[in-house]
Amino acid sequence: MAWEALNDLYREVILDHYKNPRHHEKIEPHDVEQEGFNPLCGDQLTLQLKINSGKIENVGCWGKGCSISQASASILTECIYGKALEEVLSEASFFKEVMQGKSKIEEKDVGDLEALSGVQKFPVRIKCALLAWTTLEEALRFYEKTHVSSLK
Amino acid sequence: MWKYPKDFPILDQKIHGHKLTYLDSAATTQKPKVVLEALQNYYETLNANIHRGVYQLSEKATEAYENTRKHVAKFIGARDPSEIIFTRNATEAINLVAYTWGEKNISEGDEILLTEMEHHSNLVPWQLLATRKGAHLKFIPLTDEGTLDLKNLDAFFTPKTKLLAVTHMSNSLGTINPVSKLIEKAHQNQTTVLIDGAQAAAHLKINVSELNADFYAFSAHKMLGPTGVGVLYGKKEILEDMPPFLGGGEMILEVYKDYSTWKPLPEKFEAGTPNIAGVVAFSAALTYLENFGMENLRQHEKELTQYALGRLKELEGLRIFGPMDISLRGGVISFTYLDIHPHDLGTVLDHQGIAIRTGHHCNQLVMRRYDVSATARASFYLYNTKEDVDILIEGLQKAKAYFDRGSKKGA
Ligand SMILES: Cc1ncc(COP(=O)(O)O)c(C=O)c1O
Numbered sequence: 001m002a003w004e005a006l007n008d009l010y011r012e013v014i015l016d017h018y019k020n021p022r023h024h025e026k027i028e029p030h031d032v033e034q035e036g037f038n039p040l041c042g043d044q045l046t047l048q049l050k051i052n053s054g055k056i057e058n059v060g061c062w063g064k065g066c067s068i069s070q071a072s073a074s075i076l077t078e079c080i081y082g083k084a085l086e087e088v089l090s091e092a093s094f095f096k097e098v099m100q101g102k103s104k105i106e107e108k109d110v111g112d113l114e115a116l117s118g119v120q121k122f123p124v125r126i127k128c129a130l131l132a133w134t135t136l137e138e139a140l141r142f143y144e145k146t147h148v149s150s151l152k
Numbered sequence: 153m154w155k156y157p158k159d160f161p162i163l164d165q166k167i168h169g170h171k172l173t174y175l176d177s178a179a180t181t182q183k184p185k186v187v188l189e190a191l192q193n194y195y196e197t198l199n200a201n202i203h204r205g206v207y208q209l210s211e212k213a214t215e216a217y218e219n220t221r222k223h224v225a226k227f228i229g230a231r232d233p234s235e236i237i238f239t240r241n242a243t244e245a246i247n248l249v250a251y252t253w254g255e256k257n258i259s260e261g262d263e264i265l266l267t268e269m270e271h272h273s274n275l276v277p278w279q280l281l282a283t284r285k286g287a288h289l290k291f292i293p294l295t296d297e298g299t300l301d302l303k304n305l306d307a308f309f310t311p312k313t314k315l316l317a318v319t320h321m322s323n324s325l326g327t328i329n330p331v332s333k334l335i336e337k338a339h340q341n342q343t344t345v346l347i348d349g350a351q352a353a354a355h356l357k358i359n360v361s362e363l364n365a366d367f368y369a370f371s372a373h374k375m376l377g378p379t380g381v382g383v384l385y386g387k388k389e390i391l392e393d394m395p396p397f398l399g400g401g402e403m404i405l406e407v408y409k410d411y412s413t414w415k416p417l418p419e420k421f422e423a424g425t426p427n428i429a430g431v432v433a434f435s436a437a438l439t440y441l442e443n444f445g446m447e448n449l450r451q452h453e454k455e456l457t458q459y460a461l462g463r464l465k466e467l468e469g470l471r472i473f474g475p476m477d478i479s480l481r482g483g484v485i486s487f488t489y490l491d492i493h494p495h496d497l498g499t500v501l502d503h504q505g506i507a508i509r510t511g512h513h514c515n516q517l518v519m520r521r522y523d524v525s526a527t528a529r530a531s532f533y534l535y536n537t538k539e540d541v542d543i544l545i546e547g548l549q550k551a552k553a554y555f556d557r558g559s560k561k562g563a
Pocket of ligand 1: 178179243244271273321322323348351514
């Protein structure tokens with residue numbers, strides 16, 4: 001039935017992140033602030049990162065948009081908090097591959113991110129799930145340009 | 153039983169196991185069988201390039217193409233078929249004016265008057281023109297109800313106001329604007345007027361000559377016709393004075409190495425092979441609308457919209473955008489429901505077979521004006537019924553119950 005398919009999209013973990021977003025605050029000081037938009041939906045978010053010795057020392061993220069885009073952002077903050085930049089980037093590309101159907105989520109232990117794997121069956125919503133992650137990649141690209149030595 | 157849905161083969165299908173309830177005709181309408189048959193018939197019996205061959209097939213194709221031009225002229229009350237220019241869509245029709253009339257008539261310091269409810273298609277071309285020319289854009293604001301705020305209308309017209317570009321009917325608020333009054337006001341000020349009729353031409357009886365519009369732009373696909381066909385109506389004397397838009401075959405008279413001369417209207421503005429099949433089939437769509445009757449269509453949509461507004465108001469937490477006075481609103485209702493994001497609503501409704509639009513509807517200025525990032529939008533056409541409205545209401549109630557589940561267990 002249709003509702004069962006929907007339950008695969010709107011897992012409880014996702015609704016929980018949507019209603020109680022983590023790291024939902026401005027952080028001071030921060031090294032990068034990056035905005036992300038999804039022009040199709042009007043989803044929007046702002047990501048702030050504090051980076052120290054090649055690690056995400058702190059993260060803040062807030063925005064407006066559907067449950068999938070905002071839950072994905074909240075899950076992202078938990079995923080990357082305290083991690084090395086390379087690890088964070090490889091997690092981002094892994095998640096992209098999962099959304100494109102090129103990798104299976106079970107291949108890695110990714111915590112709450114696993115809950116987003118159901119989005120793959122809803123092609124029009126994949127962009128929503130990816131917004132936070134492409135914003136993160138842009139933020140790190142910007143950081144790399146301005147702080148070349150910290151990122152290999 | 154409302155018999156019209158039967159004419160639309162696409163409506164007879166299941167989506168996620170439910171009957172399709174199509175409530176997105178403001179984006180594009182479905183096509184009746186007669187239009188599909190006209191397309192098929194064109195390719196089976198008439199296909200040839202137009203305005204070129206001396207052979208019979210080309211002559212017949214040309215005649216069919218030109219017959220649609222006459223038909224469109226009659227349908228919108230133009231005085232002369234040569235005032236009808238075929239484009240790809242309303243957007244291209246508006247751009248045609250911006251790049252030809254605009255290029256010639258707008259200079260540094262001039263003002264272009266728009267409204268805060270313009271579709272991006274009737275906003276971005278003017279932004280580009282204003283940037284090229286160093287001209288300024290001004291905006292007639294909106295009231296809280298979603299109508300144009302015309303209190304200080306006089307103040308918007310100055311000797312520098314060269315163009316007023318305004319939508320006849322809003323695609324997000326549903327508002328029908330008093331274009332007749334606006335055109336009169338603009339003309340008193342020697343201001344040229346372009347009306348974006350993408351919505352209105354599909355839903356209201358239009359007479360461009362009575363309106364006295366200088367330009368009127370619309371798309372066939374929003375009024376039962378095929379995609380890829382748009383119309384620019386322009387007053388003959390204005391069109392004649394405009395430089396060509398795209399250069400190429402069809403539009404030239406004589407070509408030399410360093411210059412060419414143009415054909416007269418309307419070919420001057422129709423470079424290259426057009427969407428012949430689409431234009432020919434568009435005539436079948438117009439005939440369908442004539443048989444239905446534009447007044448009957450308006451009446452049908454008024455009843456549906458009235459009914460839908462009443463039923464939507466029963467739902468607690470449902471916010472409706474745009475005027476509640478049915479005489480000011482076409483068959484378009486934008487809304488938000490509780491704190492469910494429109495996209496989530498759209499997905500859950502889709503799983504009940506209900507197709508609505510969600511997002512900013514190419515109206516980011518409107519979204520900002522009413523401080524929302526997106527809305528849900530249901531829009532109606534001649535094949536919709538009260539039953540479709542009931543299905544929508546039930547769908548919304550189910551969506552609410554569905555997301556309530558999340559908050560209870562997720563806590
Ligand atoms: C009011 C209005 N203007 C312009 C357009 C643009 O129409 P098209 O995309 O067919 O060019 C639309 C349709 O989306 C519309 O609703």
